[in-house]
Amino acid sequence: MTEQLATHTKPTATDSQDAGVAIQPQPPAETAKEGRLEAVARGEVVPAIIDPALEDEKHVLEISNFNLWYGKKQALLDISMSVPRGKVTAMIGPSGCGKSTLLRCVNRMNDLIDTVRIKGDMLLNGDTIYAPTVDVIELRKRMGMVFQKPNPFPMSIFENVVYPLRIDGERNKDVLESVCERSLRGAALWDEVKDRLHESGLSLSGGQQQRLCIARAIASEPEVLLLDEPCSALDPIATGKVEDLIHELSGEYSVLIVTHNMQQATRISDYTAFMYLGQLIEYSPTATMFTGPKLKETEDYVTGRFG
Amino acid sequence: MTSSVAEIPTPPPAPSSPQGSAASGRRRRLGAGNSLAAKGEPMVWLTGGALALAVAMIVCLLVYVFCQGIVTFWPVPLTHAKMGDGTVLMGEQTRAEWYRLDDTAIKQLPPEVQLAAQAAKKAGEGLVHRRLLRTGNFDLTGTHFHWINDFAIETETTPRNAMVVERLEKGRFYGTPKSITIAGKNLVTANGSEDNAALDEIWQAFVEHHDTVVARRDEIEHLEKHVLGIESARETNARLEMRGEEIVHGLESEEYVKAEAHFQQVRAEVEKRTVEVRQAAEKLKAQNRGFLVTMTTAQGVEKNIDLADIVRMYPANNLSLTEKWSLYFSRWWEFFFADPREANSEGGVWPAIIGTLTMTLAMALAVVPFGVLAALYLREYAKSGPITSAVRIAINNLAGVPSIVFGVFGLGFFCYVMGASIDELFYPANLADNNPVYGKGAVIWASLTLALLTVPVVIVAAEEALAAVPNSMREGSYACGGSKWQTIRRIVLPHAMPGIMTGTILAMARGAGEVAPLMLVGAVKLAPELPFSMGDWSGSLGPIPTGPIHFDRSFMHLGFHIYDLGFQSQNSEAAKPMVFTTTLLLIAMVAGLNLMAIWLRARLRKRFVSGGF
Numbered sequence: 001m002t003e004q005l006a007t008h009t010k011p012t013a014t015d016s017q018d019a020g021v022a023i024q025p026q027p028p029a030e031t032a033k034e035g036r037l038e039a040v041a042r043g044e045v046v047p048a049i050i051d052p053a054l055e056d057e058k059h060v061l062e063i064s065n066f067n068l069w070y071g072k073k074q075a076l077l078d079i080s081m082s083v084p085r086g087k088v089t090a091m092i093g094p095s096g097c098g099k100s101t102l103l104r105c106v107n108r109m110n111d112l113i114d115t116v117r118i119k120g121d122m123l124l125n126g127d128t129i130y131a132p133t134v135d136v137i138e139l140r141k142r143m144g145m146v147f148q149k150p151n152p153f154p155m156s157i158f159e160n161v162v163y164p165l166r167i168d169g170e171r172n173k174d175v176l177e178s179v180c181e182r183s184l185r186g187a188a189l190w191d192e193v194k195d196r197l198h199e200s201g202l203s204l205s206g207g208q209q210q211r212l213c214i215a216r217a218i219a220s221e222p223e224v225l226l227l228d229e230p231c232s233a234l235d236p237i238a239t240g241k242v243e244d245l246i247h248e249l250s251g252e253y254s255v256l257i258v259t260h261n262m263q264q265a266t267r268i269s270d271y272t273a274f275m276y277l278g279q280l281i282e283y284s285p286t287a288t289m290f291t292g293p294k295l296k297e298t299e300d301y302v303t304g305r306f307g
Numbered sequence: 308m309t310s311s312v313a314e315i316p317t318p319p320p321a322p323s324s325p326q327g328s329a330a331s332g333r334r335r336r337l338g339a340g341n342s343l344a345a346k347g348e349p350m351v352w353l354t355g356g357a358l359a360l361a362v363a364m365i366v367c368l369l370v371y372v373f374c375q376g377i378v379t380f381w382p383v384p385l386t387h388a389k390m391g392d393g394t395v396l397m398g399e400q401t402r403a404e405w406y407r408l409d410d411t412a413i414k415q416l417p418p419e420v421q422l423a424a425q426a427a428k429k430a431g432e433g434l435v436h437r438r439l440l441r442t443g444n445f446d447l448t449g450t451h452f453h454w455i456n457d458f459a460i461e462t463e464t465t466p467r468n469a470m471v472v473e474r475l476e477k478g479r480f481y482g483t484p485k486s487i488t489i490a491g492k493n494l495v496t497a498n499g500s501e502d503n504a505a506l507d508e509i510w511q512a513f514v515e516h517h518d519t520v521v522a523r524r525d526e527i528e529h530l531e532k533h534v535l536g537i538e539s540a541r542e543t544n545a546r547l548e549m550r551g552e553e554i555v556h557g558l559e560s561e562e563y564v565k566a567e568a569h570f571q572q573v574r575a576e577v578e579k580r581t582v583e584v585r586q587a588a589e590k591l592k593a594q595n596r597g598f599l600v601t602m603t604t605a606q607g608v609e610k611n612i613d614l615a616d617i618v619r620m621y622p623a624n625n626l627s628l629t630e631k632w633s634l635y636f637s638r639w640w641e642f643f644f645a646d647p648r649e650a651n652s653e654g655g656v657w658p659a660i661i662g663t664l665t666m667t668l669a670m671a672l673a674v675v676p677f678g679v680l681a682a683l684y685l686r687e688y689a690k691s692g693p694i695t696s697a698v699r700i701a702i703n704n705l706a707g708v709p710s711i712v713f714g715v716f717g718l719g720f721f722c723y724v725m726g727a728s729i730d731e732l733f734y735p736a737n738l739a740d741n742n743p744v745y746g747k748g749a750v751i752w753a754s755l756t757l758a759l760l761t762v763p764v765v766i767v768a769a770e771e772a773l774a775a776v777p778n779s780m781r782e783g784s785y786a787c788g789g790s791k792w793q794t795i796r797r798i799v800l801p802h803a804m805p806g807i808m809t810g811t812i813l814a815m816a817r818g819a820g821e822v823a824p825l826m827l828v829g830a831v832k833l834a835p836e837l838p839f840s841m842g843d844w845s846g847s848l849g850p851i852p853t854g855p856i857h858f859d860r861s862f863m864h865l866g867f868h869i870y871d872l873g874f875q876s877q878n879s880e881a882a883k884p885m886v887f888t889t890t891l892l893l894i895a896m897v898a899g900l901n902l903m904a905i906w907l908r909a910r911l912r913k914r915f916v917s918g919g920f
Binding site for chain 2: 107109112114137138140141143144145147149151152153154155163164166167168200202213216217220226
C-alpha cells in the first residue's frame with residue numbers, strides 16, 4: 001500500500017521541476033548526456049544505450065529499426081531492441097512515450113487503426129511479423145495479450161479461458177478441460193473459481209477478472225506474453241497477486257510488460273527498457289537500471305525527478 | 308470570484324471610486340442573476356410543460372379508448388318508452404347528449420309534445436336532452452336506432468320480461484317472448500307480457516335447448532364450409548392439373564387424356580360426396596327448424612325467430628350481477644375467437660388477429676436478417692467515408708418515406724412483377740384460369756412491403772447496438788487470434804443481441820400498426836380463408852411446401868379492420884363499439900410487443916453487467 005502511494009505521489013511532488021528539467025539541462029558537469037532529451041524533443045534520432053548483458057541472452061523477439069506514424073505524427077522512431085526468452089522485460093517511460101504502441105505492434109493490434117503506417121520489422125523466434133505474407137491471425141495465436149482494463153468476455157469462466165481454442169475449432173471436451181485447468185492454475189485462479197467454472201466471467205472481482213484474462217492469454221501456450229499495464233485498474237491487493245503471478249510465469253514464458261509503476265518494474269522484471277517520446281533511451285538489466293543507470297536522464301526518471 | 312478580487316488591486320488614482328465601481332459591477336451581476344432568463348426557471352416550466360402536455364394528450368387518448376372499449380360489452384338495460392304522440396319504442400340506450408332545439412324544429416313536432424318541448428327548452432336554457440336508443444328489429448322497422456327527446460316521453464319503464472336477442476343476421480331484436488316451440492311442439496305460450504311464470508318457463512326452455520341447436524348449427528357450418536371446401540378444392544386441383552397438361556403437352560397428348568379422365572373421375576366422386584354432405588346438412592337443418600321462439604315487439608308485432616339464428620338471448624332487465632359478468636366475458640370471448648358477422652360490425656375479429664400476427668411474424672423473419680447483416684457491414688466492415696455516410700443518410704431518409712409509397716411499390720414490384728413471375732413459373736394453369744395465385748395481394752407481399760418499410764428501424768437499432776459493444780471486447784478477441792468473423796459471431800453479436808432484439812420488436816410494433824400500404828398489397832375487408840390454419844397443410848410457395856402458412860392468401864388486419872368498421876360500414880353507429888374494442892386490442896398488441904422488448908432487453912443486459920469489485 002505504501003509503495004503504491006509513494007509512486008503515485010512522487011511524480012506530482014516533482015511536477016514543478018518537470019518543466020525545468022525538460023527545458024534546462026540539469027547539472028552542467030555531464031554536458032554530453034544533457035543534450036539527449038533535448039535532442040529527442042527536437043525529433044532527432046538518438047541511439048539507445050543497450051547493456052551488453054542483453055547480448056548474452058537468447059532472444060524471443062527482435063525489433064529492428066521500427067518506425068510508426070499515426071497519420072502524419074511519428075509515434076515510434078527507429079526502435080531496435082531484443083526481448084530475451086524466458087525473462088520478464090518491462091517497458092517504462094512517461095505517458096505518451098510510445099511503449100503501449102510498441103507493445104501493440106508486436107501482435108499487430110495496430111492494424112485495426114486505419115491511419116497507422118509502419119516501417120521496419122520485428123522477428124518472432126526468427127519469423128518476420130511485418131511481411132505482407134504473414135497471416136496476422138496465426139501470428140496473434142502465437143502470442144498472448146492482456147490489456148489495461150480487464151476485458152473478460154460475457155460468457156462463462158470456462159468459455160473465457162478456452163476461447164483461443166474454441167476459435168481454433170477445438171471440440172474435444174477433455175482437451176478443453178485440461179487446458180482450462182492448466183491455464184487457471186497458471187494464472188493462480190484455479191482454487192478460487194474451480195467450483196464455479198460455469199458462472200459468468202463478469203461475476204468475478206476486478207483482480208480475478210484480470211487473472212482470468214491472463215489465463216486466457218496463456219491458454220494457447222504463447223511464445224511471448226504481452227501485458228499492457230495489467231495492474232493499472234486494480235487495487236493494491238489484486239496488484240500484488242498479479243505481480244506474484246507474473247513472477248511465477250517468468251522462466252516458462254517470455255513476458256513483455258508495459259508499466260507506469262517503477263516499483264512494479266523493479267519487483268517483477270529482469271530487464272527494463274526506458275522510452276521517451278517514441279525513442280528507446282536505455283535498455284539494461286533491471287538491477288542496473290534502478291541502481292546505476294548509464295544515463296543521467298534514466299536516473300532522473302526512475303527516481304521520480306521528472307516524467 | 309477569487310480571481311476577480313485578485314484583479315481589483317491594479318489601482319487607479321482615487322482608491323474610493325474603483326471600490327464603488329467594483330461594488331456596482333457586482334451589483335449588476337447580481338441583478339442579471341436575478342433576471343428570469345438567467346435563473347432558468349421559465350425554461351424548466353416551458354420544457355416541463357411541453358412534456359406534460361404531450362403526456363396528457365397521449366394519456367387522454369389511451370384512457371378514452373380504454374374506457375370506451377372496456378364498457379362496450381357490458382349489458383345495458385332495456386328502456387321501454389311510451390312517447391307523447393302514442394308511439395312506443397324499446398331499446399338499449401347507447402348515448403345521450405344535450406342539443407340546441409330551434410323553434411322551427413319545435414313547430415315540426417307533433418302538436419301534443421310542442422308545449423313540453425318549449426318547456427324543456429326554457430328549463431334547459433335553449434338546450435334539450437335526448438338519447439339514442441338502439442331499437443333494433445331492422446327487418447321490421449328498417450332502422451337500427453332512434454333518437455328520443457326526453458320531453459317527448461310520456462312514460463318510461465324497464466320491463467322485466469323484455470329480451471335482447473342477438474341474431475346471426477339483421478342485427479339485434481328486442482321484444483317479449485310469447486311462446487316457444489321445441490322440436491316442432493309448442494311448449495309454452497305466455498298470456499301477455501306480464502305472465503312471469505310462463506315467460507320464465509320459456510326462458511328456461513330456451514336455455515335448455517339453445518346449446519344443442521347451436522351445436523347442430525356448427526355441425527352444418529362445418530359440413531357446408533369445411534367438408535365441401537375440401538371437396539371443391541380437390542376438384543379444382545384436378546381441373547388445374549388437367550389445364551397444366553393441356554398447356555405443356557397439348558389437347559391431343561396422352562398425358563392430357565389421362566388427366567382428363569382423372570378429372571372426370573374426381574368430379575364424379577366430388578359430386579356424389581357433395582350430395583351426401585348436403586343431405587346430411589339438410590337433415591340437421593330440418594331438425595333445427597323445429598326450434599323457434601315467437602317474440603312480440605314493443606309495438607305488438609309478432610315475429611318468429613329460429614333458435615339456430617340466435618347467438619344469445621337474455622332478459623336485460625332481469626339479470627343478476629353474475630349473469631351480467633358471464634355475459635360480458637362471453638361477448639369478449641366471441642370478440643376474440645369468432646368470425647365477423649353483419650359486415651364485420653358484429654361477431655369477432657379472430658381472422659384479423661390471425662392475419663395481423665401472421666403478417667407481422669413473416670415480416671420480422673424477412674426484416675431481421677437483412678437489417679442485421681446490413682448493420683454489420685456498415686459498422687464492422689465498411690470503411691468510414693463519404694459513401695458510407697451517404698448510405699447512412701439514405702437509410703435514415705428511407706424511414707421517412709410515406710408508407711403509402713411503399714404500398715404502391717409493393718403492389719407494382721412484389722405483386723405484379725415477382726408474384727406474376729412465380730405464377731408463370733409454378734402456377735401456369737391457375738394463370739390460364741385467370742386466377743393468379745401470387746400475382747395479387749397476398750400476405751407474403753404485405754410482409755415484404757412492411758419489411759422494406761421497417762428495415763431502416765432495424766438497421767439503425769442494430770448499428771447502435773453494435774457500436775455500443777466495447778472495443779476492449781473486440782481487441783480481446785483479436786488478441787486471442789480471433790478472425791474478424793469469429794469476433795463478430797462469438798463476441799460482438801451476442802453482446803449486441805439485446806439492442807438488436809429491441810430494434811426488431813419495435814419494428815414489429817411499427818409494422819403491426821401500419822395500414823395504408825396494406826390496403827394495396829393484400830389486406831381485405833373479409834378474407835374467406837385464414838393465412839394460417841392448422842387444419843389445412845396445403846400451403847406452398849412455388850415448389851416449397853409451407854404447411855399451415857398460406858402465403859398466397861389475402862388476409863384481414865386489425866388496423867384495416869378499424870378503418871373499415873369506422874369509416875366504410877353501412878351501419879356505423881352499430882359498428883362503433885367494435886371500433887373501440889378493436890382499437891383497444893391493437894393498442895394492447897403493440898404495447899405488449901413494446902413491453903416484451905423492454906423485458907427482453909433488461910433480461911439480456913443482466914448478462915453483460917460486470918460483477919464489479
